[in-house]
Amino acid sequence: MGNSRPVVSIVLPARNEAEGLRRTLPAIREAFPDAEVIVVDDGSTDETAVLATTHGATVLSSPYSMGNGAAIKRGTRAAIGEILVFMDADGQHNPADIHSLLAKLDGGFDMAVGARDGGGQANVGRSLANALYNHLASWMTGHKVLDLTSGFRAVRANRFREFLHLLPNGFSYPTTSTMAFFRSAYPVAYVHISVSKRVGMSSHISPVKDGVRFLLIIFKIASLYSPLKLFAPTALAFFLAGLGWYGYTYATHHQFTNMSMLLFSAAVIIFLIGLVSEQITSLIYRRDV
Structure with a gap:
């Protein structure tokens, strides 16, 4: 050295x-x-x-x-x-x-x-x-x-x-x-x-x-x-699942079912949790210069 x-x-x-x-x-x-x-x-x-x-x-x-x-x-x-x-x-x-x-x-x-x-x-x-x-x-x-x-x-x-x-x-x-x-x-x-x-x-x-x-x-x-990189794809998966189920039930029974509502709601909640987590993460790494 x-x-x-x-x-x-x-x-x-x-x-x-x-x-x-x-x-x-x-x-x-x-x-x-x-x-x-x-x-x-x-x-x-x-x-x-x-x-x-x-x-x-x-x-x-x-x-x-x-x-x-x-x-x-x-x-x-x-x-x-x-x-x-x-x-x-x-x-x-x-x-x-x-x-x-x-x-x-x-x-x-x-x-x-x-x-x-x-x-x-x-x-x-x-x-x-x-x-x-x-x-x-x-x-x-x-x-x-x-x-x-x-x-x-x-x-x-x-x-x-x-x-x-x-x-x-x-x-x-x-x-x-x-x-x-x-x-x-x-x-x-x-x-x-x-x-x-x-x-x-x-x-x-x-x-x-x-x-x-x-x-x-x-x-x-x-x-x-970066929590959103975890939560956003998960929310998207729930949303697409809800959309797919709604498409199926509408085509077969012309109905919007509780399951579709549950999947859409879960997608929104997961996405919002991701947003909050992203803000918390930013606070954790914030440095006062």
Whole structure:
């Protein structure tokens, strides 16, 4: 790093990641000897905290697991760096790739995200789900989103702290922060990276339990960024359904039925809810200049 570069704080949320930290922390120190390293011990029952302390990291310990997003928020509040780097503690991310992320910030971006290659996805199901999220986010923002759920990213601390109140305590902080940056017109860049096989325990994400949660993320993306892009097509679908049903009942019985009225009313109500949601979203992201 050049002497002109701001102080970098590297934050690693960790829950029972002693094995991963055994490989990750020395690599971070080798690549960034002057960086502040913060390990947020999210209620671990192994030697995560002891190992992190041994390697000179600042350790923030929780008495019980609060979630990945909560760990990110705790680390962000404690960090002193002007640049924050978030990465997993399981050995999947290569600390040498941080240089590429920081180069994007030096080039004028406010967030740089490590976009995983195909081999970096845990399984086919997760790969397909991430592809769906990326496609939806790209449509919502009008920008190409290469990896919406990647937890490996570098951000300007002052920008990121604006959105701490929006971040969930669970696993979807990358989604929320990415959409928040796009919504606020803070430029986001992507850097292609390779991801190694995780070390230690298996992923904390349960495909069955978290399937519904990931589905809800899709709706959260829409409501977080531009609610009308979610509500307007839904309202249109109800309106067309009502129009189609009215056409059928008029052609067969010359009647305007209660079902048609219900569908038309639902279309109007959904559209109005979308308008109100759009105004609320605008207020959330409003910044007094």
